Amino acid sequence: MNRKSDLALEREEVPGLADGTSNPVTPLRTSRVSDATSAERVLAILEMFERERRPLSLKELSEYCQIPGSTCHMLVQTLLKRAYLYHTGRRKDLYPTRKLYDIGASVVANDSILQKMEPTMQELRDSTRETVILGKRHKDSIIYLEVLEGPQTVRYSARAGDSKPLHSTCIGKAILSGMRPEDIRQWLTEHPAERVTENTITTYARLMDDLQTGKRLGYFTTHGENVPDVSAVSVPLDINTESFGLAVAGPSHRIEARFDEIVRLLKEARTELIDQGIARAQH
Numbered sequence: 001m002n003r004k005s006d007l008a009l010e011r012e013e014v015p016g017l018a019d020g021t022s023n024p025v026t027p028l029r030t031s032r033v034s035d036a037t038s039a040e041r042v043l044a045i046l047e048m049f050e051r052e053r054r055p056l057s058l059k060e061l062s063e064y065c066q067i068p069g070s071t072c073h074m075l076v077q078t079l080l081k082r083a084y085l086y087h088t089g090r091r092k093d094l095y096p097t098r099k100l101y102d103i104g105a106s107v108v109a110n111d112s113i114l115q116k117m118e119p120t121m122q123e124l125r126d127s128t129r130e131t132v133i134l135g136k137r138h139k140d141s142i143i144y145l146e147v148l149e150g151p152q153t154v155r156y157s158a159r160a161g162d163s164k165p166l167h168s169t170c171i172g173k174a175i176l177s178g179m180r181p182e183d184i185r186q187w188l189t190e191h192p193a194e195r196v197t198e199n200t201i202t203t204y205a206r207l208m209d210d211l212q213t214g215k216r217l218g219y220f221t222t223h224g225e226n227v228p229d230v231s232a233v234s235v236p237l238d239i240n241t242e243s244f245g246l247a248v249a250g251p252s253h254r255i256e257a258r259f260d261e262i263v264r265l266l267k268e269a270r271t272e273l274i275d276q277g278i279a280r281a282q283h
Contacts, residue, residue, distance in 0.1 A: 041067050042075055046084075046096065055093035108160075113239060114146050116278045121148055121246075124269045128262050130250035131156045133232075135171040136242060138163065140191050142172045145244075156230050156249040164226060167193040167207060168200045170234035171245030173220040177211045177236065178243050184208065199224040219263055220245075224252060231255040233262055235270045237279040244279075246270065 044065040049056065056064070062072040076094065079085040085094045108114065117134060125132040130150040135142045141163045149155055166172035167188075176184055185204055193202040201207050214220035223231045232249035246269065248262050249255070255262060273279040 038075065041065065041071065042079070045072075045075060045079070046100065049096050055088045055095040057091065057093050061094070113278075116276070117146070117273065120269050120272050120276075120278075121146065124246075124248065124265060125150060127265050128248050128250075128258075130248050130255065130262070131158065133158065133171065133247045133249060134244060135164075135169075135247070136244045137166070137172075137175045140166065140187075142166055142169050142175065142245070150250060152250075154251055156227070156232070156251070158249075165194070165196060167202075168196045168222065168226040169247075170220045170222045170232045170249075171247050173211060173214055173222070174234045174236040174245035174247075175243050176207075177215050177220065181208060184211075196226050197224055197228050199228075201225060219266065223256075229253075233259075233266055235266050237270065237273065238281075239279050246273075 044067070045061055048061060048064050052064070058073060058076055059069075061067070061076065062069045065072070067075070076085065080087075080094075083097055083099050086097050087093070088095050114134075121132050121134065125148040128150070129152060132148045132150075133144055134146040135144045137143075142165070144158055144160050144162045144164070147158045147160050147162075149157055164172065166176055179187070184207070188204050188207070193200070193207070195202050201210055211220075218235065220234050220236075221232065226232075229252050230249060231252040232247050233255070234245045234247035237244040237246055246266065248266055270279065274281050
């Protein structure tokens with residue numbers, strides 16, 4: 001049986017009734033699944049260009065993204081029509097236009113939280129000379145909302161949009177610290193903590209001890225728990241009733257050599273955000 005395209009799925013009729021007549025009602029569930037699948041496939045196409053960093057043919061997109069050829073052709077035609085892709089030459093290879101970049105830049109430039117926090121984050125990056133990260137919880141992970149990489153050649157590198165585990169990141173620990181112990185236990189039961197590195201904390205008892213220590217000290221740490229030889233420090237932030245984490249990360253030997261100074265600078269940045277009315281003090 002040939003695999004139907006997303007468009008065909010949206011138009012598919014319910015099987016015939018008992019009297020042999022057809023039912024013209026389109027199944028709403030099928031349509032919603034199809035819409036979601038189409039959206040995922042469009043994103044897969046765009047992200048493939050980021051991964052490959054070169055023009056790609058329709059055949060390559062279909063193979064790399066594991067999208068049926070007819071469906072891939074339909075999606076590419078839509079992206080061409082909306083000027084998100086263009087043909088690069090006679091082979092009709094495809095590549096994104098600047099439209100996606102311009103839209104993204106406009107959206108980021110008007111993010112009210114990032115606009116307000118940017119000066120403090122830049123000052124923190126410059127004073128520590130390490131990578132500064134703002135993140136928050138997204139489902140069962142931490143998503144990086146902004147990353148200002150340190151100026152040194154050897155540094156912790158990440159990008160806005162990266163997703164990281166809750167239990168093995170200092171921002172994740174800052175977020176978890178705001179939960180009740182019984183809720184953390186339930187969460188770990190439903191989402192067993194995976195060992196990311198040999199230093200990752202994977203048990204409820206050790207994680208709770210670590211969180212309690214962090215709450216007492218006013219900051220949270222990781223030492224090679226998410227990335228080997230990388231250490232990080234974070235403080236929790238409450239912004240518009242949402243919980244965020246602000247972190248400094250870098251090679252372990254540098255973070256540990258300046259640990260007290262980095263903690264002081266991070267806490268000063270948090271106090272500055274509270275004094276400016278951007279964040280509020282936690283109780």
